[in-house]
Amino acid sequence: MIDKDAKEKIVIYGAGAIGSTVFAWLLPYYRNLFLLARGKNLEKLRSKGLTIYKQHKKDKAVTYSGIKIIEDIAEVSDPDFIIISVKNYNLTEVCEDIKSKISNEGSEPIIIALQNAINNQELLPEYFSKIVYGIVCYNAWRDDYGVVGYQHKAPIVLGTIQNQHPEERRKAYEILSKGLPTEITDELQxxxxxxxxxxxxxxxxxxxxxxxxxxxxxxxxxxxxxxxxxxxxxxxxxxxxxxxxxxxxxxxxxxxxxxxxxxxxxxxxxxxxxxxxxxxxxxxxxxxxxxxxxxxxxxxxxxxxxxxxxxxxxxxxxxxxxxxxxxxxxxxxxxxxxxxxxxxxxx
Ligand SMILES: NC(=O)c1ccc[n+]([C@@H]2O[C@H](COP(=O)([O-])OP(=O)(O)OC[C@H]3O[C@@H](n4cnc5c(N)ncnc54)[C@H](OP(=O)(O)O)[C@@H]3O)[C@@H](O)[C@H]2O)c1
The missing domain is CATH 1.10.1040.10 (N-(1-d-carboxylethyl)-l-norvaline Dehydrogenase; domain 2)
Known part of the structure; x- marks a missing residue:
């Protein structure tokens, strides 16, 4: 299913419940899809792959191996999209890290921010200019490092502050909607x-x-x-x-x-x-x-x-x-x- 013309480089920053599920669902469609992990999670993902299952169907869990797991955003030159899926309390360090390592001469990456709550709307614009916010409407959880369950697929709803950047919002929609239900809202707040x-x-x-x-x-x-x-x-x-x-x-x-x-x-x-x-x-x-x-x-x-x-x-x-x-x-x-x-x- 990989689109041979799909040249986009997409990094998912944060390999927890949400980052891992989005990664697994986009995987069939993108050749340049990277999952950034750290610590024991990184070790486990590299040695055993990523296992995803639907609630009550653990016996039908799918394990993805041979996937592109990275530990440093600098490993990917000029990413087009960075999907940030860390929690609010880790957001500052992650923004600092991305900002210090990604230059993307001429074209800044589009940031897709998947945090619950609205703190990210204050923080991210201090670091980036092209930001699309995603409201995640499904539940997922991590059983163990590299093992993630989800309840059922439900949409990620995309919006921007005051509906700025319609083009970036559309591009984010095109990226996500290949692998999971995605919607656009004009009423982000x-x-x-x-x-x-x-x-x-x-x-x-x-x-x-x-x-x-x-x-x-x-x-x-x-x-x-x-x-x-x-x-x-x-x-x-x-x-x-x-x-x-x-x-x-x-x-x-x-x-x-x-x-x-x-x-x-x-x-x-x-x-x-x-x-x-x-x-x-x-x-x-x-x-x-x-x-x-x-x-x-x-x-x-x-x-x-x-x-x-x-x-x-x-x-x-x-x-x-x-x-x-x-x-x-x-x-x-x-x-x-x-x-x-x-x-x-x-x-
Ligand atoms: N889970 C849900 O059902 C759900 C639903 C809707 C919205 N959300 C929102 O989505 C966001 C993510 O939630 P989540 O449940 O996916 O959280 P999570 O399972 O804790 O995942 C966050 C991941 O980010 C990693 N991380 C944090 N700081 C990092 C850093 N500096 N460098 C590299 N990796 C880093 C964590 O690393 P470690 O592996 O070391 O912990 C963890 O793997 C939250 O804002 C949450 O409110 C979650």
């Missing part, structure tokens, strides 16, 4: 925040250890998630943002409607949905990799700050954010009981 609203759940499942320890009360978990999201919607609306529907994520209407239903009915629907939830990337950082670093500030912290800015009393989000902040920085973090979490944020 609303779309990014609509995604961030859904990402409020990442910290919840991390704090209570969903998928890692038994959840003592589905009712308490539902109340935490629905109150955080419902309040998040109110904060966004008060700040003048609008909903953009993304992939098959729940609509704002569904979230607010769910709040009005009797608890026993909501719990039935919620139980079904929560059973489909996969381990979040934040849970990997805090529980598995024990990094004490996460995107909590970029996601939950943003809502708390925005609420303050627009004069909204964000009772649940503020208490929840402060609780996570305290717990996630503990070197020996252990997930908390869900009922205790609900008690702490609702009292």
């Amino acid at each position: 609303d779309a990014a925040r609509s995604k961030m609203l859904v990402n409020l759940t990442n910290s919840v499942v991390t704090l209570v250890g969903h998928g890692i320890k038994k959840i003592s009360s589905i009712n308490a978990l539902r109340k935490i998630i629905s109150n955080l999201m419902n309040e998040g919607i109110q904060i966004l609306k008060k700040a003048g943002y609008h909903e953009v529907r993304l992939g098959n994520m729940p609509s704002w209407r569904t979230v607010t409607f769910g709040m009005k239903l009797p608890g026993f009915i909501s719990n039935i629907v919620f139980k079904k949905n929560i059973s489909k939830m996969v381990r979040s990337s934040m849970a990997y950082d805090i529980i598995i990799a024990k990094k004490q670093k996460s995107e909590l500030d970029s996601l939950n912290g943003y809502f708390v700050q925005l609420a303050e800015k627009v004069g909204f009393n964000s009772k649940y989000n503020r208490k929840f954010y402060e609780l996570c902040k305290k717990e996630f920085t503990k070197p020996d973090f252990e997930p908390l009981d869900v009922e205790l979490v609900w008690k702490k944020i609702s009292e």
Whole structure:
């Protein structure tokens, strides 16, 4: 399937859950596709290749070997596209690295930034001029170095700040859409925040250890998630943002409607949905990799700050954010009981 005329040089910078899946899906179409990795992940990718599987189909996992794994962006001269798939807290070092090594005389590479949240919109323009932002609407996770699972393919939605650089946005679309569902939005700011609203759940499942320890009360978990999201919607609306529907994520209407239903009915629907939830990337950082670093500030912290800015009393989000902040920085973090979490944020 490789297009013999495809001359584009594409580097995916960051070989985690998102970088690895995008790499695997683009691989059949590009001869000059590189995945930049580091440390043990790099060693594993070089020795064993990259293994990707769809949720519940690990027995049908595909391993890609003989792939172009690099450890230094300088190994690729004049890349046309650099897809940055590191987390927000690694973004500065990555921008510094790219900027110091890539000259692309006359033609700067197009940067495709795949972070959740909006910090990247402040940071990246300090380093680059052609930037397209991608909102990733699927879930993926790393089981081990070089082994990545994903829930199902769902779009990456591309936009630019104030819809600048339409040509670069179109080119980014052409690159990604060969291998995965890709869409373009003119409403990047609303779309990014609509995604961030859904990402409020990442910290919840991390704090209570969903998928890692038994959840003592589905009712308490539902109340935490629905109150955080419902309040998040109110904060966004008060700040003048609008909903953009993304992939098959729940609509704002569904979230607010769910709040009005009797608890026993909501719990039935919620139980079904929560059973489909996969381990979040934040849970990997805090529980598995024990990094004490996460995107909590970029996601939950943003809502708390925005609420303050627009004069909204964000009772649940503020208490929840402060609780996570305290717990996630503990070197020996252990997930908390869900009922205790609900008690702490609702009292
Ligand atoms: N996972 C999801 O389902 C999902 C969905 C939507 C959006 N996102 C967003 O996508 C972004 C990436 O998330 P992710 O889940 O893919 O994270 P991840 O699995 O932690 O992957 C990030 C990768 O970047 C690598 N990295 C970080 N700094 C680096 C550096 N200086 N040099 C080389 N490699 C570096 C990490 O290296 P190590 O191997 O050493 O850790 C890791 O392999 C985040 O902003 C996240 O919010 C994720």
